[in-house]
Amino acid sequence: MQFNVTIDIMPLKALLDPQGKAVTSSMKNINIDNIENVRIGKHITMTVEAKDENEARLSVEKACKELLYNPIMESFEINVLK
Amino acid sequence: MQFNVTIDIMPLKALLDPQGKAVTSSMKNINIDNIENVRIGKHITMTVEAKDENEARLSVEKACKELLYNPIMESFEINVLK
Numbered sequence: 684m685q686f687n688v689t690i691d692i693m694p695l696k697a698l699l700d701p702q703g704k705a706v707t708s709s710m711k712n713i714n715i716d717n718i719e720n721v722r723i724g725k726h727i728t729m730t731v732e733a734k735d736e737n738e739a740r741l742s743v744e745k746a747c748k749e750l751l752y753n754p755i756m757e758s759f760e761i762n763v764l765k
Numbered sequence: 766m767q768f769n770v771t772i773d774i775m776p777l778k779a780l781l782d783p784q785g786k787a788v789t790s791s792m793k794n795i796n797i798d799n800i801e802n803v804r805i806g807k808h809i810t811m812t813v814e815a816k817d818e819n820e821a822r823l824s825v826e827k828a829c830k831e832l833l834y835n836p837i838m839e840s841f842e843i844n845v846l847k
Contacts, residue, residue: 725808742797
């Protein structure tokens with residue numbers, strides 16, 4: 684079966700996110716004053732060929748740990764869609 | 766009320782995504798051969814102060830159009846969480 688999988692990789696809450704901070708400030712300059720705490724990470728989509736949802740999730744977890752995310756600075760969240 | 770809002774900004778389907786292509790190839794090198802069509806975009810989270818969900822969505826849409834996304838190369842999707 685083929686699964687569509689998304690991964691969200693975000694900077695850890697405990698760390699500064701300078702890109703997010705810059706965007707938060709820029710909001711004020713374009714007169715948007717009700718948006719705060721902007722944080723910017725990566726959204727990754729892919730298709731995974733697997734027997735079941737669990738196998739798909741395991742493959743993507745392996746890819747995250749060995750290739751996609753930096754455990755010192757980031758956390759990741761996997762969503763398996765049908 | 767305060768809303769948590771996420772935006773996913775992805776390269777348009779019709780365009781090449783060189784970063785995604787590079788990651789797809791790298792998957793083979795670490796012996797993951799069931800993952801294809803990797804595409805990489807941005808995941809942005811923020812808090813929005815607004816009367817209701819609709820007002821929150823409108824603010825974020827304005828931020829996307831004036832600051833965050835490039836309509837020539839990207840599409841965006843807004844999710845308002847409670």
